[in-house]
Amino acid sequence: MTGGLMPLAMPDLRPVLPELLMTALALMILLADLIFKRKETIAFLSVVSVIIVAYVALMQTGWMGATFNGMFISDSYSMFFKIIFFLNVILTILISIRYIAVEKVNLGEYYSLILFSTLGMMIMASAGDLIVLYLGLELMALSTYILAGFLRHDMKSNEAAMKYFLLGAFASAFLLYGTSMVYGLTGTTGLKGISAYITAHGLAKNPVLILSMIFIGVAFSFKIAAAPFHMWAPDAYEGAPTSITAFMSVGPKAAGFAVLARVFLTAFGHVADWQQLLVPVSILTMAVGNIVAISQTNIKRMLAYSSIAHAGYALLGLIARSPDGLASLMNYMLIYGFMNMGAFAVIIMLRSEGFKGDNIADYEGLAKTHPVAAALMLVFMFSLTGIPPTAGFMGKFYLFMSAINSGYTGLVIVAVIFSAISAYFYLRIVMYMYMREPGGDVQLTTSPSISLALAITAVAVIAIGVLPGALFKLAGLAVVNSF
Amino acid sequence: MEKVIMNSLSFPVLSTLIFLPVAGAALLLLLPRSQETLIKWSALGVSILNFCLSIPLFANFDKTTHLMQFGERQLWIPAFNVYYSLGIDGISILFVLLSTLVTILCVLISWNSIKAKVKEFYIAILLVEGAMIGVFCALDFFLFYIFWEAMLIPMYLLIGVWGGPNRIYAAVKFFLYTLVGSVLMLVGIIVLYLYAGGTFDILELATKSYPYSLQLMLFWAFFAAFAVKVPMFPVHTWLPDAHTEAPTAGSVILAAILIKMGAYGFLRFSLPILPEASRAMTPVMMALSVIAIIYGGVICLAQTDLKRLIAYSSVSHMGFVTLGIFALNAQGMEGGILQMINHGIVTGALFLSIGAIYDRTHTRQIADYGGVASVMPTYAAMFMVFTLASIGLPSTNGFVGEFLIILGGFASNQWAGVLAATGIIIGAGYMLWLYQRVFFTATNQKVAGLGDINGREFITLLPMLVLIFWIGIYPNAFLGFMHQSVSHLLDRVNTGGINGPSVAKNITEILR
Numbered sequence: 002m003t004g005g006l007m008p009l010a011m012p013d014l015r016p017v018l019p020e021l022l023m024t025a026l027a028l029m030i031l032l033a034d035l036i037f038k039r040k041e042t043i044a045f046l047s048v049v050s051v052i053i054v055a056y057v058a059l060m061q062t063g064w065m066g067a068t069f070n071g072m073f074i075s076d077s078y079s080m081f082f083k084i085i086f087f088l089n090v091i092l093t094i095l096i097s098i099r100y101i102a103v104e105k106v107n108l109g110e111y112y113s114l115i116l117f118s119t120l121g122m123m124i125m126a127s128a129g130d131l132i133v134l135y136l137g138l139e140l141m142a143l144s145t146y147i148l149a150g151f152l153r154h155d156m157k158s159n160e161a162a163m164k165y166f167l168l169g170a171f172a173s174a175f176l177l178y179g180t181s182m183v184y185g186l187t188g189t190t191g192l193k194g195i196s197a198y199i200t201a202h203g204l205a206k207n208p209v210l211i212l213s214m215i216f217i218g219v220a221f222s223f224k225i226a227a228a229p230f231h232m233w234a235p236d237a238y239e240g241a242p243t244s245i246t247a248f249m250s251v252g253p254k255a256a257g258f259a260v261l262a263r264v265f266l267t268a269f270g271h272v273a274d275w276q277q278l279l280v281p282v283s284i285l286t287m288a289v290g291n292i293v294a295i296s297q298t299n300i301k302r303m304l305a306y307s308s309i310a311h312a313g314y315a316l317l318g319l320i321a322r323s324p325d326g327l328a329s330l331m332n333y334m335l336i337y338g339f340m341n342m343g344a345f346a347v348i349i350m351l352r353s354e355g356f357k358g359d360n361i362a363d364y365e366g367l368a369k370t371h372p373v374a375a376a377l378m379l380v381f382m383f384s385l386t387g388i389p390p391t392a393g394f395m396g397k398f399y400l401f402m403s404a405i406n407s408g409y410t411g412l413v414i415v416a417v418i419f420s421a422i423s424a425y426f427y428l429r430i431v432m433y434m435y436m437r438e439p440g441g442d443v444q445l446t447t448s449p450s451i452s453l454a455l456a457i458t459a460v461a462v463i464a465i466g467v468l469p470g471a472l473f474k475l476a477g478l479a480v481v482n483s484f
Numbered sequence: 485m486e487k488v489i490m491n492s493l494s495f496p497v498l499s500t501l502i503f504l505p506v507a508g509a510a511l512l513l514l515l516p517r518s519q520e521t522l523i524k525w526s527a528l529g530v531s532i533l534n535f536c537l538s539i540p541l542f543a544n545f546d547k548t549t550h551l552m553q554f555g556e557r558q559l560w561i562p563a564f565n566v567y568y569s570l571g572i573d574g575i576s577i578l579f580v581l582l583s584t585l586v587t588i589l590c591v592l593i594s595w596n597s598i599k600a601k602v603k604e605f606y607i608a609i610l611l612v613e614g615a616m617i618g619v620f621c622a623l624d625f626f627l628f629y630i631f632w633e634a635m636l637i638p639m640y641l642l643i644g645v646w647g648g649p650n651r652i653y654a655a656v657k658f659f660l661y662t663l664v665g666s667v668l669m670l671v672g673i674i675v676l677y678l679y680a681g682g683t684f685d686i687l688e689l690a691t692k693s694y695p696y697s698l699q700l701m702l703f704w705a706f707f708a709a710f711a712v713k714v715p716m717f718p719v720h721t722w723l724p725d726a727h728t729e730a731p732t733a734g735s736v737i738l739a740a741i742l743i744k745m746g747a748y749g750f751l752r753f754s755l756p757i758l759p760e761a762s763r764a765m766t767p768v769m770m771a772l773s774v775i776a777i778i779y780g781g782v783i784c785l786a787q788t789d790l791k792r793l794i795a796y797s798s799v800s801h802m803g804f805v806t807l808g809i810f811a812l813n814a815q816g817m818e819g820g821i822l823q824m825i826n827h828g829i830v831t832g833a834l835f836l837s838i839g840a841i842y843d844r845t846h847t848r849q850i851a852d853y854g855g856v857a858s859v860m861p862t863y864a865a866m867f868m869v870f871t872l873a874s875i876g877l878p879s880t881n882g883f884v885g886e887f888l889i890i891l892g893g894f895a896s897n898q899w900a901g902v903l904a905a906t907g908i909i910i911g912a913g914y915m916l917w918l919y920q921r922v923f924f925t926a927t928n929q930k931v932a933g934l935g936d937i938n939g940r941e942f943i944t945l946l947p948m949l950v951l952i953f954w955i956g957i958y959p960n961a962f963l964g965f966m967h968q969s970v971s972h973l974l975d976r977v978n979t980g981g982i983n984g985p986s987v988a989k990n991i992t993e994i995l996r
Contacts, residue, residue, distance in 0.1 A: 405678060418667070
């Protein structure tokens with residue numbers, strides 16, 4: 002930098018260190034696939050990589066801040082979401098190891114793709130600029146499209162990937178369209194810059210701005226699978242390998258919420274009443290998810306609709322448009338991650354060679370043949386319903402509380418009614434397991450790693466349900482320190 | 485906290501009562517599945533130990549104060565100012581004692597009748613016990629809600645796994661009915677919390693005043709949860725199914741404890757927190773109560789199924805309870821609380837008895853019985869006592885409760901008193917007719933040669949028999965617990981200072 006006319010300042014790389022590290026390690030995992038023949042080793046190395054990245058991320062709190070001219074923000078808000086992504090990816094790997102061997106797609110790329118997808122989510126959570134956001138979103142989405150179609154010889158998996166890809170691409174187009182309009186209006190893609198320009202020029206009621214907000218909102222609604230943009234979810238969830246269904250139902254959804262909240266609260270933070278637009282979306286999402294789930298016979302499809310419904314509940318936190326609301330949304334995403342991952346871990350155990358095990362009828366009499374698996378599934382189902390003393394209740398309670406605090410009592414009444422309706426289909430699983438006689442001979446495919454995943458999720462669901470204080474505090478702090 | 489007398493026993497008694505059964509359930513979880521006898525004895529041991537630990541409550545209770553006693557308080561969720569706060573007063577103590585007693589009887593009566601998934605069964609029973617006691621002890625609305633809802637899980641399994649032929653329908657109906665009511669209450673709780681400035685403390689909430697429109701809204705939100713649980717007309721339809729299909733122990737828990745939670749909820753939350761709305765809604769509540777009394781009774785006359793008949797009689801009897809409570813005077817309310825205990829004892833005993841004979845005949849149809857008195861004389865004698873107590877014959881506990889309720893109801897609204905009294909006549913009709921059809925007339929082929937009740941069954945029924953006469957002959961032993969708490973509660977509800985006419989007051993004084 003000595004004597005140059007245009008000093009090219011090196012951006013501060015420390016806030017982005019976890020992402021850099023993740024990139025390097027994901028590439029190394031890709032190479033490691035050439036060296037190690039045993040895919041379990043690759044899985045193990047992937048878990049170690051994530052733990053290293055997580056460690057670095059959690060230890061770098063002193064280096065937090067914005068870098069690359071505010072295009073990338075490392076704050077406690079993004080950190081909280083990254084914790085969700087790390088847990089999501091570790092649990093996914095743990096439940097995948099045996100499963101992809103059973104499915105005969107035990108390929109090393111699987112793990113590096115998962116890591117790249119997670120990297121995309123991390124970038125999304127930290128995006129301070131619509132372009133960076135798009136970059137992260139595409140990295141996440143493209144990796145996930147491939148993963149959804151990982152069962153190359155299975156028509157359903159192909160269909161899932163194709164559908165997910167086409168509709169995802171469509172959503173990306175919406176996002177870009179919205180971005181271009183915002184850029185045309187404000188001359189910037191930086192979230193803070195957009196906000197400043199809107200206030201400075203009094204654009205809050207500008208129709209083009211409203212239109213671009215709607216476009217961007219639609220794009221994110223695709224990602225979180227909110228109705229009426231949820232159509233891809235059931236097919237993609239059903240066809241994708243079960244481990245990837247689990248992965249997709251938590252990670253991309255949380256990442257979608259992360260950017261949705263950040264863009265709307267930062268860039269459009271001074272635009273009044275955008276949350277009113279989300280109220281019908283939330284109601285419709287809860288209605289579609291919970292009502293259609295009732296008639297499903299395939300458990301993956303049922304959980305797809307359930308995942309749609311949960312997006313509807315989580316939207317309450319955003320609609321509340323308060324620090325508490327945001328904290329409750331983040332809190333809910335973490336809790337949802339645990340309980341949904343746990344449920345999928347049980348589902349995956351039912352898959353064995355020559356037996357799909359994804360029909361609800363396959364759960365008949367599970368309590369008799371495999372009491373432990375049934376008991377765990379019972380815990381996850383009650384948690385998804387939101388019955389105390391499980392984490393699901395605490396998550397919902399926090400959401401409802403913040404929504405009522407912002408004056409949306411009517412919406413919360415709708416939410417609790419749908420929540421009661423959801424009891425019907427979650428309990429149906431319990432009913433099949435406990436109140437019917439075993440139909441056929443169900444063999445469980447167990448492994449130490451899946452047991453570990455089940456232990457982590459079950460303990461988390463109960464522990465958060467009994468002692469939620471620390472998590473509530475963490476989520477609250479993450480919001481206070483970021484917005 | 486000046487409103488709570490903290491626990492001065494050498495151990496945190498209420499926490500122990502709640503979590504000992506939970507720990508016992510965890511212990512059962514570790515026992516090998518094949519050791520069924522060991523599992524049964526462990527469950528029995530835990531339930532007896534819990535009962536013994538609840539006796540200090542009875543012995544050390546201070547009857548001269550309305551304050552909460554044996555209090556415990558610990559910050560639980562700082563973010564929402566939620567406390568793990570326990571305590572009991574004259575209204576709740578008897579329910580805690582009844583819960584610990586009934587659990588023992590439930591374990592005993594299920595000894596031979598539960599053959600499948602034995603381990604899970606006793607785990608569920610113990611978990612229900614812990615949650616039930618938690619409901620009656622919680623002094624924090626949030627904590628209360630946790631116990632209230634947590635109980636649904638084991639209860640759902642009890643009905644659905646070990647119940648009768650139509651058990652799944654009954655279990656799902658039970659769960660959905662109660663859940664819908666509960667979640668509406670949850671919304672009410674949150675609204676109340678935010679309005680009151682961020683506290684779930686029941687005692688503190690009961691000292692604040694709220695605008696009438698808010699009170700009214702909250703009253704109906706709470707009503708949704710409590711009325712379903714009681715169950716009041718017209719949301720009672722889950723009860724006959726759940727009662728009928730549940731295994732004996734499940735029916736007993738439902739009848740003796742679970743449905744009392746609804747009425748307890750009115751006493752603990754609706755009345756003290758929302759006094760104006762409660763007063764304003766009295767006519768509606770009394771009307772619903774009277775409908776339940778008469779409608780429940782008339783329906784009993786048409787039943788052909790033993791358990792279903794008792795189930796509908798519960799609707800009728802719980803109508804008396806809510807009538808007494810919403811009479812909003814001392815006689816009615818004390819009668820209502822006592823009648824809850826009575827109903828728990830009598831109906832619990834009736835379900836236990838039916839369970840004992842069902843184990844032998846495996847039929848619940850009244851038409852399949854007849855002449856049982858000649859083959860099972862001891863059993864017939866005990867059943868006679870339970871029948872008469874259910875009707876409310878003087879010197880049994882049913883008389884005291886119903887008398888007080890009708891007295892209170894009459895003082896509050898003459899028509900309610902008169903109509904409720906006809907309910908007793910209908911009650912005598914269906915109970916005596918039931919007794920006649922089952923125990924007298926010609927001996928039915930299906931019951932010929934049955935053995936009389938054995939020692940275990942006798943021991944199971946004996947405590948109920950003792951309590952029926954104890955309360956019936958010396959009710960003050962139990963009414964004494966509640967005087968202070970009830971008058972304090974009435975002071976709060978009737979801020980206008982409306983008390984019952986002095987004549988009725990004098991009659992109760994004489995009765996005591």
